[in-house]
Amino acid sequence: MANETASVPTFRSIATKFTPAPARTPPAPAKNRDDEIDFTPIEASAREVKFHANQAIYFEGDDAEHCFKVMSGTVRLCKITDDGRRQIAAFVGAGGFFGWTGAEVHKYAAEAVTDVVLAKFPCARVDAAAASNPQFGRRLLGLITTQLHAAQEHLLLLGRKTAGERLATFLLDLVCRRHGETAQKGRVVLPMSRTDIADYLGLTVETVSRTLSSLRSQRVIAVPTPEIIDVENAAALRSYAMMA
Numbered sequence: 001m002a003n004e005t006a007s008v009p010t011f012r013s014i015a016t017k018f019t020p021a022p023a024r025t026p027p028a029p030a031k032n033r034d035d036e037i038d039f040t041p042i043e044a045s046a047r048e049v050k051f052h053a054n055q056a057i058y059f060e061g062d063d064a065e066h067c068f069k070v071m072s073g074t075v076r077l078c079k080i081t082d083d084g085r086r087q088i089a090a091f092v093g094a095g096g097f098f099g100w101t102g103a104e105v106h107k108y109a110a111e112a113v114t115d116v117v118l119a120k121f122p123c124a125r126v127d128a129a130a131a132s133n134p135q136f137g138r139r140l141l142g143l144i145t146t147q148l149h150a151a152q153e154h155l156l157l158l159g160r161k162t163a164g165e166r167l168a169t170f171l172l173d174l175v176c177r178r179h180g181e182t183a184q185k186g187r188v189v190l191p192m193s194r195t196d197i198a199d200y201l202g203l204t205v206e207t208v209s210r211t212l213s214s215l216r217s218q219r220v221i222a223v224p225t226p227e228i229i230d231v232e233n234a235a236a237l238r239s240y241a242m243m244a
Contacts, residue, residue: 039069039119041129041136046119057110057118058099064106066120067099073116074191077108078199088200089154090147091192097143099123114191158202161242166201167211168240171221175231184234190227215240 051057075092092098130137157166179186198205215221220237222230
């Protein structure tokens with residue numbers, strides 16, 4: 001596992017222990033509903049750990065002995081292909097959980113996008129609590145199902161949407177998470193870089209920048225700073241994302 005700036009815990013998937021139930025499908029990237037889970041049954045086993053921006057939390061292939069809850073900051077889950085290209089599978093914000101693999105080793109690496117504070121849990125302790133506490137187990141099952149549906153939505157985005165549709169979907173999701181599903185406009189702060197966005201959407205940095213410029217010229221968005229996006233016409237953004 002990568003070096004930790006302080007000591008904290010993470011956790012693993014129990015998907016094989018339950019039969020999945022229907023859950024709400026969020027647009028990509030995944031919406032973090034995980035903060036609704038009451039982790040009282042395992043909070044005594046948690047340790048706090050801190051990582052600086054761009055520091056590795058764990059690497060692909062590391063033993064999956066711990067899972068994590070994000071207390072503050074943003075984490076990216078990613079994989080490097082054999083030819084050196086990076087694909088970001090998900091961004092995990094405050095309240096979100098990651099590190100559940102259902103396998104002996106992690107299939108994706110986890111890295112801090114910003115400085116992060118995490119709660120780290122032994123996977124074995126999470127599994128034991130899920131087996132002994134049905135309510136806790138159901139909450140975890142809901143989390144796993146939501147993450148699965150989010151992954152399916154991301155596959156659709158990568159496989160069937162154009163560059164403009166991908167970026168519009170990404171921005172619309174950020175606005176809806178921050179301001180609600182019916183928001184017509186709103187400001188979002190991007191913790192990730194343009195390179196991160198490109199690697200999440202399967203695009204080049206140049207395409208991301210060019211598409212943002214196009215949306216800005218049409219007054220769909222404003223970009224007062226590189227980290228801030230003001231969505232000025234969410235209806236138009238929905239049309240671009242083909243989600244109207």
